[in-house]
Amino acid sequence: MCDSCGCGQPNGEKATIKKVGGSHKHPHGHDHDHDHLHGHDHDHDHSHGHTHGHTHAVKETISVQTNILELNDRIALENRRLLEAKNIFTLNLMSSPGAGKTTLLERTIREYSGPGEWYVIEGDQQTTLDADRIDDAGATAVQVNTGTGCHLDALLVKQSLEILTPAANSILAIENVGNLVCPALFDLGETARVVIVSTTEGVDKPLKYPTILQGTQLCILNKSDLLPYVDFDADVFKSNALKVNPSLSFLTISATTGDGLDSWFEWLDANRPKKAATTSK
Amino acid sequence: MHEMSIALDILRIVEKTAHDHEVDSVEDIFLQIGSLAGVMIHSLEFCLEVAKSDTVADHAAIHIDEVAAEGNCPNCHQAYPMNAILEACPQCPEYYLTMHTGDQLKVVEIEIERAA
Numbered sequence: 001m002c003d004s005c006g007c008g009q010p011n012g013e014k015a016t017i018k019k020v021g022g023s024h025k026h027p028h029g030h031d032h033d034h035d036h037l038h039g040h041d042h043d044h045d046h047s048h049g050h051t052h053g054h055t056h057a058v059k060e061t062i063s064v065q066t067n068i069l070e071l072n073d074r075i076a077l078e079n080r081r082l083l084e085a086k087n088i089f090t091l092n093l094m095s096s097p098g099a100g101k102t103t104l105l106e107r108t109i110r111e112y113s114g115p116g117e118w119y120v121i122e123g124d125q126q127t128t129l130d131a132d133r134i135d136d137a138g139a140t141a142v143q144v145n146t147g148t149g150c151h152l153d154a155l156l157v158k159q160s161l162e163i164l165t166p167a168a169n170s171i172l173a174i175e176n177v178g179n180l181v182c183p184a185l186f187d188l189g190e191t192a193r194v195v196i197v198s199t200t201e202g203v204d205k206p207l208k209y210p211t212i213l214q215g216t217q218l219c220i221l222n223k224s225d226l227l228p229y230v231d232f233d234a235d236v237f238k239s240n241a242l243k244v245n246p247s248l249s250f251l252t253i254s255a256t257t258g259d260g261l262d263s264w265f266e267w268l269d270a271n272r273p274k275k276a277a278t279t280s281k
Numbered sequence: 282m283h284e285m286s287i288a289l290d291i292l293r294i295v296e297k298t299a300h301d302h303e304v305d306s307v308e309d310i311f312l313q314i315g316s317l318a319g320v321m322i323h324s325l326e327f328c329l330e331v332a333k334s335d336t337v338a339d340h341a342a343i344h345i346d347e348v349a350a351e352g353n354c355p356n357c358h359q360a361y362p363m364n365a366i367l368e369a370c371p372q373c374p375e376y377y378l379t380m381h382t383g384d385q386l387k388v389v390e391i392e393i394e395r396a397a
Contacts, residue, residue, distance in 0.1 A: 059394050064391060
């Protein structure tokens with residue numbers, strides 16, 4: 001038995017062709033194996049063992065066995081190769097709307113003293129508001145408006161890179177569309193995935209939206225300045241997140257007051273491609 | 282909402298397969314979707330219905346085989362059905378099941394008709 005789908009075909013057969021049908025164009029699911037001659041009229045529609053006056057068609061089954069995300073993953077791989085060749089540290093920033101991605105990026109662009117220019121791909125359904133803020137902060141930005149789309153995919157990033165043309169040894173931040181569900185499935189070609197959760201969200205977010213944390217390296221807990229005013233237990237939050245992804249790292253910051261930003265800058269230094277760090281001296 | 286992206290990717294795969302086999306119409310599309318693949322099946326069906334118009338799959342019937350997720354306990358090594366990505370072993374509650382099936386997103390095969 002084939003182990004990829006459990007069908008009766010032997011393993012390793014790419015295109016299996018089998019002749020199964022008769023001449024009628026009809027919905028599937030009622031192939032009869034009683035292929036006998038009927039001596040009387042039926043008023044229903046099924047295969048006969050004799051020839052009618054119209055053209056016979058042969059039904060073919062074409063084995064495809066293709067992962068639906070393969071196209072996205074292939075383009076993501078191209079992006080990754082291109083970015084790695086230029087030593088570009090690429091971050092895929094994901095969060096719910098309003099968790100503070102853009103504010104964090106603005107401060108980072110202004111205050112991070114590490115080497116390299118910043119480039120930003122801003123994903124939003126509408127407006128260039130975020131790209132304008134990033135531009136004001138001093139980075140080169142492109143805005144991708146996804147319209148009704150709820151995430152960025154590898155092709156949108158590839159097209160953005162053609163416009164953005166980031167320099168070697170730079171840092172590229174991809175600010176995904178604010179959404180904890182859809183972006184999780186789409187590899188963009190990033191070096192690392194960073195999820196930002198704010199203290200005004202629930203501690204059960206990791207349990208409710210586990211997929212977003214699964215392939216993520218760093219979880220930033222933002223809006224720490226609001227901790228005295230909200231019912232948010234950071235330890236419970238972290239223990240929930242670790243259930244989903246035991247190797248997840250955490251930073252607690254406030255992008256508004258600047259608390260904890262040093263730890264974020266240290267994380268950037270520590271996780272940048274090593275070659276970029278040496279060429280920057 | 283990402284179901285529309287998934288639907289469009291499915292149709293790209295189907296169109297390429299049809300083109301490679303020199304056919305311009307597809308009768309049936311067979312998909313395998315894991316129950317924990319992050320895709321809502323009725324939403325995907327709706328998106329496919331809309332997106333397949335004016336493609337080789339215009340009148341194709343969509344068949345979705347939903348694969349029930351199952352995982353193994355790292356402690357007792359037994360397999361159990363999974364209803365969520367994060368599911369504790371029913372026998373060893375301190376251990377979480379590791380999914381071994383149920384995250385598939387796959388075009389399995391298509392059926393076409395050729396004039397004999």
